Amino acid sequence: MPQPETSPDRLGDRDLRALPSKYYVSEGVFQREKELLFFRTWQYACHSSEVENPGDYVATDILGQNVFVVRDQDGEIRAFRNVCPHRSHKLVEGRGHTTVLVCPYHQWSFSLDGGLRRLRKTPDSQAPAAGRVCLTPVRCDRMLGFVFINLDDDAASIAETWPGVEAHILETCPEVMSYKLAEGASAVPPADVDCNWRIQVDNYLECQHCRHGHENFADMLDICNQNYTLGANHAYYFFLSAGKADNKAYPLDPEHDVMDLHFWFLFPNIGFGQFSGPGNLSLFQWLPVHTGSGIRVNASLEPAEPTDPGMKVRQALRTKWGEEVLQPEDLAFMRSVQVGMHQHTFDQGWYIVDRESQEFSEAMIRHFHQLYQARMAAPEPSAN
């Protein structure tokens, strides 16, 4: 049906032009992203079970800014800059357990709430009073058992940043709170991905390439039955399962497995997904290393107890499929796009927007880019 030019269902050419390619290759853009996005948004740090007991800690970093998460004596989860106020040495490495945080360089020691306990001096030394020195706290919040940190002290809470998302995930995947962090998940290093982090996010946010690019995945889904919703600061999409126990991706057990697929995208760089198969919820975090390279952090939850004797085998087959089929297929596309973004006649691509079909629509990419550009247009943060 012909529609007037002003209708929101008929977008003009300008509204369909994608984020310019300079955003995928520019060093200056990368520096601004650090300041305006990654140092000012909620970033995944660890799962709360990794800091289960008082004194458990996990060291992490956000683009080179070192932070650690620790559970204090009262059971509260806290985060601090992982840097000694004395001579800026790193306080803790990796993960572990301690009653006192001791800097390896000059042995300044701190309690688990960040207060200075002791520094080495004689009675005649001139030294700062203990009350004047403490570790620098970092904002810390939780969602679905995952611990997030935010380097911006003034940032809104997770509930305010992504309103309703946690409740929606719990409603859609009601078993999630009984899940535990998948066995061995803490030991899995992030995957290196040699393309810009937004190419990874763009690829996650559309399934136009699925039917031909992931043929076995497409066989598992009822690929026509998918849809999406855009939230203020997130997006959600789902695929109904084709209900095939035997399909070209990996075997399913309709009696014990979750069948439909649900994905959430939390601006700017967090994904939650439930795949078909044994109960699961995966967290993804796409981070830049540089303009043309990034990492993908993945932390997955699984049922605390096997639902049936065959569950472990089906889980292993799904993991193998992810590692050996799905990810290499996506990686080949994403690497090629990175090369293309450098071509000097490619200035900007196009969005295909389709209100009736997630299969063909790239409305979520467009939404992501709009949120991104709004953030990147913000004035530079003040010098302090």
Added chain:
Amino acid sequence: MNTPQSHAAFSNAPDADLQSSFVLPAWTYTDPEIYGREKREIFYRTWHYAGHRSQLAEPGSYVTAVIADEEVVVVRGREGVLRGFFNVCQHRAHPLLKGAGQTKLIVCPYHFWTYDLDGSLRGVKKGSGMSCFDKGSAQLTPVAVEEFCGLVFVNLDADAQGLAEQVPGLEKDIRRLIPRYDEQVPMQEMAMFDGDLKAGWKVTIDNILECNHCTNAQPGSGGSDQHGELPERHLRDLVAPVRAGDQD
């Protein structure tokens, strides 16, 4: 390595007066900024070999080529016209065709955007609720193509002077000096000169522009072959002390 004080020094180096002339300074062989300028000022504005006429004989036959960071495709249209394009999809920047071969349409492997052999956008995957855009507003970006002595060249600068015009008399010389030139076809095995030399492009060209080193180094080039070393080895030795010269 000597660090350049400024790039102005560069323009002073070679001189028309051979008595007082110096060679290009070493840093011009290794400096990444110089390489960036070379790409913009030289490689993206000059003619580069893409393939042989015999690879592009039939309608729909194509070859791809890489010029520094840019990829191009040359394809013969259904009506017989040879055209060249940047090998990049206008949708999400994915490269379009690989290697060489034969195709009816140019189809992007990522989301199946489909282009005609003349570069116009022909089809986009979409559903019924699609927000339409004018297909005429997205098409492949053309590059200049010229067949010269049966060799197909491309130039990213659409306004460049034609290759034959730039080298008047060369075609005539080639046909005079190489008997039965038009009967020759590309060698199947190109290993003799193909490959990654691990040497900057200027080192390589300097090496073929003199034969001062031929009598004592090049096996089979007329001189003594006492060391049995390959020319490639010499190129590497030349570039080794000033690293970062690898322009793969």
